[in-house]
Amino acid sequence: MSRARDLIELDLPFHVNGTLDAEARAELDAWLETDELLHAEAASLAIIRDEMQAEEVRSPGEFGLARLMRDVGREGAGGGAVQAPSRTWIWQAAAAVAVIGFLAQAVLMRDQAAPQGYELASAGVPGALVVAFAPLATEESIRSLLVGQGLEIVAGPSALGLYRLDVIEGGDLEAASAALRAAADIVESVENAEN
Secondary structure, eight states, X not given: OOSOHHHHHHHHHHHHHTOSOHHHHHHHHHXXXXXXXXXXXHHHHHHHHHHHHHSOOOOHHHHHHXXXXXXXXXXXXXXXXXXXXXXXHHHHHHXXXXXXXXXXHHHHHHHSOOOTTOOXXXXXXXXXXXXXXXXXXXXXXXXXXXXXXXXXXXEOOOTTSEEEEEEOTTOOHHHHHHHHHHOTTTEEEEEEOOO
């Protein structure tokens, strides 16, 4: 019993499986005779090992092979079964009719003019400037900068955190753009929007 109990405990599963060398097995046997807790743990490990070895485990490959062999046996015995006619042609025809209907509607709708007072959803995005504010800029500092330059937020924030700004009626876009670029502690970037 030259090794400590915790080191002996590490060899316990190998002892139960019978894979220890003779010297380590003799040392562990001496521990098992004197330590009842270690002996009970060895008995538990032996029960677990026996249950795991008794279980029949089938791999998915074995299951698939068994199904394939069953189906091959059926084909050989029956001489080939007569299959019922497929009904997928009905769905294919219905899909073709639907596609033709959608295409006809698209052609007819393209030729019609848009009614007055409506804009297409893909029309230009509002705003003359695209701005990214500094992460540490406060709402108060942003608001006072925008109000002081006659700017208003017309869209945003986008997924990237960008805002679209436009001048209030009668405002000077060039001067407002220059003021935003000069406020480096509040504004991270300013770009002219191209609709």
